[in-house]
Amino acid sequence: MTAARASAAAPRRKPRQSRARHTSQALQEAFVRLLVEKGYAAITIREIAAVAGTGLGSFYEYFENKEDLARVCLHLRSKALLLDMRAAVAAHAGRPLREIVDAVIDAQLEVHRAQPLAWGAHYLLERHLSSPEAYRKMYDRFVGEWVGVLEAANELAADGQKKDVKEVARVCQTIIYGLVAHTHIGTGGRPDLQALSRQLRGALHGYLASTAGVA
Amino acid sequence: MTAARASAAAPRRKPRQSRARHTSQALQEAFVRLLVEKGYAAITIREIAAVAGTGLGSFYEYFENKEDLARVCLHLRSKALLLDMRAAVAAHAGRPLREIVDAVIDAQLEVHRAQPLAWGAHYLLERHLSSPEAYRKMYDRFVGEWVGVLEAANELAADGQKKDVKEVARVCQTIIYGLVAHTHIGTGGRPDLQALSRQLRGALHGYLASTAGVA
Amino acid sequence: MTAARASAAAPRRKPRQSRARHTSQALQEAFVRLLVEKGYAAITIREIAAVAGTGLGSFYEYFENKEDLARVCLHLRSKALLLDMRAAVAAHAGRPLREIVDAVIDAQLEVHRAQPLAWGAHYLLERHLSSPEAYRKMYDRFVGEWVGVLEAANELAADGQKKDVKEVARVCQTIIYGLVAHTHIGTGGRPDLQALSRQLRGALHGYLASTAGVA
Amino acid sequence: MTAARASAAAPRRKPRQSRARHTSQALQEAFVRLLVEKGYAAITIREIAAVAGTGLGSFYEYFENKEDLARVCLHLRSKALLLDMRAAVAAHAGRPLREIVDAVIDAQLEVHRAQPLAWGAHYLLERHLSSPEAYRKMYDRFVGEWVGVLEAANELAADGQKKDVKEVARVCQTIIYGLVAHTHIGTGGRPDLQALSRQLRGALHGYLASTAGVA
DNA sequence: CATGAATGAGTATTCATTCAT
DNA sequence: CATGAATGAATACTCATTCAT
Numbered sequence: 001m002t003a004a005r006a007s008a009a010a011p012r013r014k015p016r017q018s019r020a021r022h023t024s025q026a027l028q029e030a031f032v033r034l035l036v037e038k039g040y041a042a043i044t045i046r047e048i049a050a051v052a053g054t055g056l057g058s059f060y061e062y063f064e065n066k067e068d069l070a071r072v073c074l075h076l077r078s079k080a081l082l083l084d085m086r087a088a089v090a091a092h093a094g095r096p097l098r099e100i101v102d103a104v105i106d107a108q109l110e111v112h113r114a115q116p117l118a119w120g121a122h123y124l125l126e127r128h129l130s131s132p133e134a135y136r137k138m139y140d141r142f143v144g145e146w147v148g149v150l151e152a153a154n155e156l157a158a159d160g161q162k163k164d165v166k167e168v169a170r171v172c173q174t175i176i177y178g179l180v181a182h183t184h185i186g187t188g189g190r191p192d193l194q195a196l197s198r199q200l201r202g203a204l205h206g207y208l209a210s211t212a213g214v215a
Numbered sequence: 216m217t218a219a220r221a222s223a224a225a226p227r228r229k230p231r232q233s234r235a236r237h238t239s240q241a242l243q244e245a246f247v248r249l250l251v252e253k254g255y256a257a258i259t260i261r262e263i264a265a266v267a268g269t270g271l272g273s274f275y276e277y278f279e280n281k282e283d284l285a286r287v288c289l290h291l292r293s294k295a296l297l298l299d300m301r302a303a304v305a306a307h308a309g310r311p312l313r314e315i316v317d318a319v320i321d322a323q324l325e326v327h328r329a330q331p332l333a334w335g336a337h338y339l340l341e342r343h344l345s346s347p348e349a350y351r352k353m354y355d356r357f358v359g360e361w362v363g364v365l366e367a368a369n370e371l372a373a374d375g376q377k378k379d380v381k382e383v384a385r386v387c388q389t390i391i392y393g394l395v396a397h398t399h400i401g402t403g404g405r406p407d408l409q410a411l412s413r414q415l416r417g418a419l420h421g422y423l424a425s426t427a428g429v430a
Numbered sequence: 431m432t433a434a435r436a437s438a439a440a441p442r443r444k445p446r447q448s449r450a451r452h453t454s455q456a457l458q459e460a461f462v463r464l465l466v467e468k469g470y471a472a473i474t475i476r477e478i479a480a481v482a483g484t485g486l487g488s489f490y491e492y493f494e495n496k497e498d499l500a501r502v503c504l505h506l507r508s509k510a511l512l513l514d515m516r517a518a519v520a521a522h523a524g525r526p527l528r529e530i531v532d533a534v535i536d537a538q539l540e541v542h543r544a545q546p547l548a549w550g551a552h553y554l555l556e557r558h559l560s561s562p563e564a565y566r567k568m569y570d571r572f573v574g575e576w577v578g579v580l581e582a583a584n585e586l587a588a589d590g591q592k593k594d595v596k597e598v599a600r601v602c603q604t605i606i607y608g609l610v611a612h613t614h615i616g617t618g619g620r621p622d623l624q625a626l627s628r629q630l631r632g633a634l635h636g637y638l639a640s641t642a643g644v645a
Numbered sequence: 646m647t648a649a650r651a652s653a654a655a656p657r658r659k660p661r662q663s664r665a666r667h668t669s670q671a672l673q674e675a676f677v678r679l680l681v682e683k684g685y686a687a688i689t690i691r692e693i694a695a696v697a698g699t700g701l702g703s704f705y706e707y708f709e710n711k712e713d714l715a716r717v718c719l720h721l722r723s724k725a726l727l728l729d730m731r732a733a734v735a736a737h738a739g740r741p742l743r744e745i746v747d748a749v750i751d752a753q754l755e756v757h758r759a760q761p762l763a764w765g766a767h768y769l770l771e772r773h774l775s776s777p778e779a780y781r782k783m784y785d786r787f788v789g790e791w792v793g794v795l796e797a798a799n800e801l802a803a804d805g806q807k808k809d810v811k812e813v814a815r816v817c818q819t820i821i822y823g824l825v826a827h828t829h830i831g832t833g834g835r836p837d838l839q840a841l842s843r844q845l846r847g848a849l850h851g852y853l854a855s856t857a858g859v860a
Numbered sequence: 861c862a863t864g865a866a867t868g869a870g871t872a873t874t875c876a877t878t879c880a881t
Numbered sequence: 882c883a884t885g886a887a888t889g890a891a892t893a894c895t896c897a898t899t900c901a902t
Contacts, residue, residue, distance in 0.1 A: 023861095023862090039346060044895090044896065044897090045896075045897065045898090046896075046897090049864095054862080054863090055862050055863040055864065056862095056863070056864055056865095056898095057861095057862060057863050057864065057898095057899085057900085058861085058862055058863075060897095060898070060899085061861070061862080065897070065898085066897085120347075124347065127342040127343070127345070127350075128342065128343055128344075129343075130342065131254065132335075132339065132400055132401065132403065135400055135401065136400075136401045139397065139401065167410065167413075167414065170397075170414070171394065171414050171417065171418050174390070174393040174394050174397055174418075175389070175390055175393065175418065177393065178389040178390065178392065178393030179386065179389050182354065182385075182389055185347055185350055185351075186347065186350065186351045186354065188347065195382065198382075199382060199385070199386050202386065202422060202425060202426055203386050203389075203390065203418070203422045205425060206421045206422035206423070206424060206425030206426065207417060207418045207421035207422055208421070209421060209424075209425060210417060210420060210421030210424060210425075211417055211421065238886090238887085259870090259871070259872090260871080260872065260873090261871080261872090269887080269888090270887055270888040270889060271872095271873090271888075271889055271890095272873095272874085272875085272886095272887065272888050272889060273886080273887055273888070275872095275873070275874080276886070276887075276888095280872075280873085281872090453865090453866085469776065474891090474892070474893090475892080475893065475894085476892080476893090484866080484867090485866055485867040485868060486867075486868055486869095486894090487865095487866065487867050487868060487894095487895085487896085488865080488866055488867070489894095490893095490894070490895080491865070491866075495893075495894085496893090550777075554777065557772040557773065557775065558772070558773055558774075559773075560772070561684060562765075562769065562830055562831065562833065565772075565830055565831065566830075566831045569827065569831065597840065597843075597844065600827075600844070601824065601844050601847065601848050604820070604823040604824050604827055604848075605819070605820055605823065605848065607823065608819040608820065608822065608823030609816065609819050612784065612815075612819055615777055615780055615781075616777065616780065616781045616784065618777065625812065628812075629812065629815070629816050632816065632852060632855060632856055633816050633819075633820065633848070633852045635855060636851045636852035636853070636854060636855030636856065637847060637848045637851035637852055638851070639851060639854075639855060640847060640850060640851030640854060640855075641847055641851065668882095668883090689874090689875065689876090690875075690876065690877090691875075691876090694885095699883080699884090700883050700884040700885065701877095701883095701884070701885055701886095702877095702878085702879085702882095702883060702884050702885065703882085703883055703884075705876095705877070705878085706882070706883075710876070710877090711876085
């Protein structure tokens, strides 16, 4: 039972939510900023607190340790992306697969467009941090979403081919994740989103077209 | 009585080079072994030396620090993969693109088949360690190799389309790297190489077929 | 208001400044004590902290490293001596040179009389530590003070002989520093201050008398 | 029983003196050079050997450790100075004290004139290294020499005043040592020997004149 | 709830020294 | 006699974490 997360449920606190949110957010932002500047390993908790303008002790009011903070940052951002993707799928359910895929691509690019730097830091952090388990977990969540994409288009050849669907979903996720992450890590905050869009369309449509018989 | 000097009565001392190589190699192997067992962060230099059967000081004869050793391991393995890929391309120059791509896929899978665990550790380590610069550098090296693949098949539509070729190469590299790395990280030493091969063929051939007009 | 724990007699906690001063001072005292006991080179930071009754980390709150602490100790002691000398000069300004010199001698001896051991350690440490620059700097400061001595007595022959004054000052400082330091280093805490006083008077008065024409 | 010093007496070696002397000398010179460049503490035995152009192991053929080497350097140089001083005294025995003192001053300055840099290093090293014991020992040797100076001039007032003689000798040694050392340390290889000579004469003659009744 | 002085466990790293050749 | 790879004892130093205020 961590002191950090207890705030959500603890009755002892009268959190004056706005204050708490502010401090926590400041810490997260400080962390991301430092992440871009000097890399995860070199960041010190003292530093995070200093940049955030909080006392050292306050850090521990909100987070267990550096990794905990990192995980929270990672989780929030991933979740946002996931939800966005899901919304795009829902909004195009029943449409041809090609259209849904395009919608997903557009949705993801839109999310990234707003904060290319932060996303660069995010992908870098993700690479740095993830244990095999965490890696798989996050991946599977997105793969699940892709299964949703494939099922949303009623083009599935036969039923009972779940296994194939999942495989296709994994390949799709790998392609989109790889291209998006690579673009954001490799370009230092100035990703060419147009080229990225073109590449994504090319790769996904190409792959899915060739798999038409299966999925 | 140090293990180092124990070498009983037999081959007292090997010529310099081979001794040095031996110690350095032992350290590298110890590192990879520990990497698989407990993850980068938890590894201690004392431990590496102990597992390698060397004195603590010897570590510093060969490496600056843990990260230096990691980088050397990473570099050597990547280089091997690169050379292997290049050989496969050279051996199939002039053949249809599809064939060359298959050769590359087979070559890479072959390399991975021998030490799936070590490759899992490698991809994990790569994620953990690489700075944006190192990441880009390694990536670009492989992209260059893919440009070679595309040029080896004399199917390039028009000349002067270097830019397109490079983009296609990047997408190909992203696909193969993403799928291979993901498979080795996510399966804890038991990657389904047959499925991986199928996925790679599907994704690459599908993508390249749809881009036929361009490249 | 936590009066509960205040328990009357216990001066639980002093205001910040004084606490900090206490810890830093304790470290300095521990250092000097160890210095006398075993010499600079043999002192360990752990030891200093232990003797001071502080945690190891606290050492680094106040000092960069052993040398830093040593320099602080050296500086404080020298400064005290300097100020004392200056006060003696000021108190006898306008008196005959001989009198002022005697006052300076008496002042310095007085300062040393209180802690002969610590002064022994001080001179030893000074010898051990000082780089040529630090050495010169400290020296010049005292030479400056001697210039003050010579000027305080209005016996300067002609004006514009600043250069000579400085030279005389240097010689005086060398004599007093050499004799005092030597006596404290060489006698292991039991300096014969009477003899020292006699020697100082003899050397300084003798020298100054012979230079009367100049200064 | 050090291996280093054994060479003088050990029958086991056929020293081919020239070789040994060469290596030992090279090490000493390398040491002095490094001493001037970076200070005693920062010097590494590896470095000394490297600069001397010898193998690391060879260092231990000639010296116990860094301090031993330092002591040898210190000792040789001091001894040379001492012998020179003694020779000057002997050459002027029976002459007036003033004359002998001048001869001693001249002799010392002559010795220093040849290698001001090395002497600077010497005095620095002496300051750095000497334990109270070593310090006193060296000092006493020179004081003894000064006793010789005072006795060489047949001006001693009454006999049985050994104690006074010794005190005067100490003061003289302190004056000359202080001025000479200070000049060589503080001027980075470019000591003003003329000024030094003037100061020495002024201080010593002044002091001795005022003590005429005693000595 | 905020703060930051105090703490010390945990490691990296250096460098003198040895000894087989 | 010369060499330098190997060694590990000895320490410095960092930095997360606590807790009294």
